[in-house]
Amino acid sequence: MTRFIRPKRAPRPRLRRLLAALAVAAVAAVLLPLGAAQSASAATSTCDPQGTITAGDYTIQANEWNSTLQQCIGYSGGTAWSVDTANFNLGTNGAPATYPSIFKGCHWGDCTPNSGLPIQVSRLGSATSSWSTVQPASGAYDVAYDLWINSTPTTKGQPDGTEIMIWLNSRGGVQPFGAKTGTSSAAGHSWDVWTGQQTSWKIISYVLQGGGTSFSNLDVKALIDDAVSRGSVNPSHYLIDAEAGFEIWQGGQGLATNSFSFAASTGGSTPPGGGTPPAGNGCTAAYKVSNDWGSGFTADVTVTAGSAAIHGWTVTWSYGGGQQVTNAWNAGVHQSGSAVTATDAGYNGSLGAGGSTSFGVQGTGSGGSAPALTCTAR
Structure with a gap:
């Protein structure tokens, strides 16, 4: 199949306004000025x-x-x-x-x-x-x-x-x-x-x-x-x-x-292994398996604010070994397929600069190695 070459996008309204000013009246009636385009908002x-x-x-x-x-x-x-x-x-x-x-x-x-x-x-x-x-x-x-x-x-x-x-x-x-x-x-x-x-x-x-x-x-x-x-x-x-x-x-x-x-x-995301990188604005999160009995596990996650206060956080990760979360504490946790999303419980969402809090999960399957985490601050 022939691959197409994507041309540049059409001129934005500011360029079209300039073209309209230089065109004849009939063309100017077709090319809307910026103000007219914005009125459609x-x-x-x-x-x-x-x-x-x-x-x-x-x-x-x-x-x-x-x-x-x-x-x-x-x-x-x-x-x-x-x-x-x-x-x-x-x-x-x-x-x-x-x-x-x-x-x-x-x-x-x-x-x-x-x-x-x-x-x-x-x-x-x-x-x-x-x-x-x-x-x-x-x-x-x-x-x-x-x-x-x-x-x-x-x-x-x-x-x-x-x-x-x-x-x-x-x-x-x-x-x-x-x-x-x-x-x-x-x-x-x-x-x-x-x-x-x-x-x-x-x-x-x-x-x-x-x-x-x-x-x-x-x-x-x-x-x-x-x-x-x-x-x-x-x-x-x-x-x-x-x-x-x-x-x-x-x-x-x-x-x-x-x-x-x-x-x-x-902000920063935690590499596999769980170490926390230097925190900037936003937040970081670290994951540690606290107990692993082969058919199940528990894990603790520590959330740390960066160089500014935050007023809420969300931590996401994906499991690579078929693990399924069955219980959680100090966070609202939802899993879809391998993807897991954890959101603060309200009372632990606001953190001062450099402050931290933690939550935990329990799941089925082997605890395995720590997944890579992404922390989003609000």
Whole structure:
């Protein structure tokens, strides 16, 4: 199958305003100025190819950049949105027509509030996301995250570092850019890994084996770390933007997001073995098996605040030996597959700078070696 070269994204509203000022009146009527594009933020739908809708701390973008056919995006509250009008008909051996998506961070200089981004990759303590989708049975599309990494903390143009795509699913025979170069078990899932080089940035894509319709508390940092280990991401670069949406070649109507969340923070993650690294802003966590009788175990986890006070924490990890948590104390603990999420119990969520607290878990299976932990502070 012919691999497509992804062109640069369509001009952002600021560039279109300049073009409109130089164009004849008929063209100016088509190219909306920045003020008109922003007025759509209060709307519940947009058919503007580059229209946006504000959704709290997120922005929903139509982002139609390779087609002139009509696409309309509807917003129904919270972070829920849908592709209400679309009937694209491009061949799957080229670029997609559009990438309607929801994002947090800075997309081509358009920044959302309270995103916590940019964060230098080497200082990334945690990055997690949950995403629930609706996927129609016809068409040609992918359901994918798009993470942008740049050499500087922000850019108004094409990022020059790495584009990390995380494919939750696809239909119609579409494939990522580049070539399949390996597999990965990062974040507790099985992935096919594709890599390629664009003119001024790298692309690495993680394609979920078997596909799916939703993620819950996906450990995005684990995938970024995997990309660093493969040489696809420079750890001195910055994570500036996290997007989730649908690259569409054919059809598209009915694709929807039920809910979406993304959170990233600075801090440290504990390497296998349990030692606590130097704490910066945020928090760190250390895991120690306190008792192991072969068919079961108990473990203690110590949470330590960094150089500033925190007002809540979440610790995540994945078991590699089939262990299942059956009981917990001093934290709310939930397990899905191999992935475990522990949240403070309220009374132990606030910690002063350098302060610590602990919680425990009991489970079935051998205690084994300490898993790698990620601590997210609030």
